[in-house]
Amino acid sequence: MFTHAHTLRVRYAETDRMGYVYYGVYAQYFEVARVEALRSLGMSYKRMEDDGVMLPVHDLNVKYHLPAFYDDALTIHTRIAVKPSVRILFSYEVRNERGDLLTEATTTLVFIDKTTGRPCRAPQALLDLFVPYFG
Amino acid sequence: MFTHAHTLRVRYAETDRMGYVYYGVYAQYFEVARVEALRSLGMSYKRMEDDGVMLPVHDLNVKYHLPAFYDDALTIHTRIAVKPSVRILFSYEVRNERGDLLTEATTTLVFIDKTTGRPCRAPQALLDLFVPYFG
Amino acid sequence: MFTHAHTLRVRYAETDRMGYVYYGVYAQYFEVARVEALRSLGMSYKRMEDDGVMLPVHDLNVKYHLPAFYDDALTIHTRIAVKPSVRILFSYEVRNERGDLLTEATTTLVFIDKTTGRPCRAPQALLDLFVPYFG
Amino acid sequence: MFTHAHTLRVRYAETDRMGYVYYGVYAQYFEVARVEALRSLGMSYKRMEDDGVMLPVHDLNVKYHLPAFYDDALTIHTRIAVKPSVRILFSYEVRNERGDLLTEATTTLVFIDKTTGRPCRAPQALLDLFVPYFG
Numbered sequence: 001m002f003t004h005a006h007t008l009r010v011r012y013a014e015t016d017r018m019g020y021v022y023y024g025v026y027a028q029y030f031e032v033a034r035v036e037a038l039r040s041l042g043m044s045y046k047r048m049e050d051d052g053v054m055l056p057v058h059d060l061n062v063k064y065h066l067p068a069f070y071d072d073a074l075t076i077h078t079r080i081a082v083k084p085s086v087r088i089l090f091s092y093e094v095r096n097e098r099g100d101l102l103t104e105a106t107t108t109l110v111f112i113d114k115t116t117g118r119p120c121r122a123p124q125a126l127l128d129l130f131v132p133y134f135g
Numbered sequence: 136m137f138t139h140a141h142t143l144r145v146r147y148a149e150t151d152r153m154g155y156v157y158y159g160v161y162a163q164y165f166e167v168a169r170v171e172a173l174r175s176l177g178m179s180y181k182r183m184e185d186d187g188v189m190l191p192v193h194d195l196n197v198k199y200h201l202p203a204f205y206d207d208a209l210t211i212h213t214r215i216a217v218k219p220s221v222r223i224l225f226s227y228e229v230r231n232e233r234g235d236l237l238t239e240a241t242t243t244l245v246f247i248d249k250t251t252g253r254p255c256r257a258p259q260a261l262l263d264l265f266v267p268y269f270g
Numbered sequence: 271m272f273t274h275a276h277t278l279r280v281r282y283a284e285t286d287r288m289g290y291v292y293y294g295v296y297a298q299y300f301e302v303a304r305v306e307a308l309r310s311l312g313m314s315y316k317r318m319e320d321d322g323v324m325l326p327v328h329d330l331n332v333k334y335h336l337p338a339f340y341d342d343a344l345t346i347h348t349r350i351a352v353k354p355s356v357r358i359l360f361s362y363e364v365r366n367e368r369g370d371l372l373t374e375a376t377t378t379l380v381f382i383d384k385t386t387g388r389p390c391r392a393p394q395a396l397l398d399l400f401v402p403y404f405g
Numbered sequence: 406m407f408t409h410a411h412t413l414r415v416r417y418a419e420t421d422r423m424g425y426v427y428y429g430v431y432a433q434y435f436e437v438a439r440v441e442a443l444r445s446l447g448m449s450y451k452r453m454e455d456d457g458v459m460l461p462v463h464d465l466n467v468k469y470h471l472p473a474f475y476d477d478a479l480t481i482h483t484r485i486a487v488k489p490s491v492r493i494l495f496s497y498e499v500r501n502e503r504g505d506l507l508t509e510a511t512t513t514l515v516f517i518d519k520t521t522g523r524p525c526r527a528p529q530a531l532l533d534l535f536v537p538y539f540g
Contacts, residue, residue, distance in 0.1 A: 012286055012287070012292070013286065013292050013294055015286050015287040016282055016283065016285050016286065016287070017282070017285040017286070017287065017288075017289040017339075017340050018287075019287040022282070022283050024283055069287075070287050
């Protein structure tokens with residue numbers, strides 16, 4: 001299992017007239033969290049894409065337990081519990097500074113060969129980085 | 136069962152460098168679709184909120200089958216299959232002009248009394264509008 | 271002079287915790303307004319871009335007079351007062367349903383040849399569409 | 406004169422199908438930059454707003470010189486050159502990691518008393534923080 005934590009601060013733009021972080025904004029937070037998780041492993045999502053492998057999101061599931069507010073410093077705890085293959089599954093927990101669990105989510109992303117537009121295996125360089133976590 | 140269809144056009148702002156509509160943008164499309172669905176019933180989401188009942192999203196589940204592109208006219212088909220109570224469940228299908236099914240989703244929203252901050256029953260005026268659909 | 275009006279409705283996502291439309295969202299409204307203005311002339315911005323001419327924004331100037339609110343139906347009045355050449359200047363007025371002037375803005379966009387990455391003249395097909403307005 | 410620098414990383418969500426950061430996204434970057442500038446002075450924008458003073462944007466002027474790209478670490482250099490009164494003027498420069506000047510901008514924000522909805526002088530606590538910079 002691989003885990004990573006990333007903290008970001010809620011922007012004014014991300015709040016809505018209820019005063020809450022808009023429910024669609026979390027998709028951006030999860031994007032940032034998984035990119036930083038991969039970066040912490042030594043892997044650049046941008047370089048992978050420039051090298052011809054895209055990683056679009058196949059599904060997104062979010063449970064909103066408590067609202068986040070303007071200027072909150074949110075920590076997104078990202079977990080990869082299953083060894084990546086043609087897909088990679090991330091799960092997330094969003095917590096505020098008091099440690100309250102605000103949101104839980106999962107996303108499945110699929111490796112796509114840019115040339116063929118078809119699913120492909122994760123790049124070997126990426127799989128190698130996961131060996132310490134999944135054997 | 137109650138159904139409604141709403142068409143909107145993809146903005147440049149909503150695309151990403153893959154050329155796809157960003158996965159988080161669909162949350163906005165679903166928001167627009169359910170508000171227009173309620174409006175078609177004769178119900179203003181804004182007025183309900185001004186009257187003291189909020190309707191935050193409790194969960195969101197999206198399956199991304201095919202990408203949407205810039206300037207596509209997307210039709211969001213919204214369905215309410217269960218009579219609302221303290222919560223209301225919407226399901227959505229997003230289709231492009233050729234009729235391809237791009238995305239399927241569900242959201243559960245919970246009626247919250249603004250004063251107490253606690254869940255409450257849907258306003259009677261709203262429930263009345265659903266009588267023709269659910270008896 | 272060429273003018274065009276386009277109406278759109280404020281999304282919940284576009285409001286902030288002040289209850290106002292977030293100041294950065296207007297850039298999207300202006301984008302939609304100028305694309306619809308060009309479409310009304312018989313010109314597809316998407317097709318132009320697919321044909322190898324991009325039109326990035328060179329400058330943006332906005333004056334915020336009054337706020338817009340959730341669910342407002344805003345009309346964006348777009349004006350092209352100068353015949354396009356290597357650049358095209360749009361000016362905008364945003365008004366609510368009562369006709370209040372909320373926002374005034376201008377944007378300059380520059381035609382860029384996708385292959386060379388350099389500024390270029392507007393496509394002849396586009397210039398032709400403006401003949402009735404500028405002679 | 407008061408200056409501050411803040412670095413942030415471009416999100417995938419913020420790019421468009423040209424591969425550029427969408428022109429409207431910079432408004433968010435400027436918001437983050439000025440809030441962090443005020444925080445570095447010991448002042449919480451959120452607290453000020455909770456205390457009854459809002460600070461909506463009155464005008465925004467942006468010049469886009471060069472595009473920013475996905476995953477770029479952008480530094481926003483914020484400057485306050487004039488002592489705040491009923492308004493506060495921020496100017497910004499956005500630079501990438503190579504130091505290229507991508508974008509220049511200014512915003513004017515106006516202090517508004519939440520109760521009356523009318524312009525007011527900046528809170529004394531804020532003015533005090535600027536004394537070392539403007540005497």
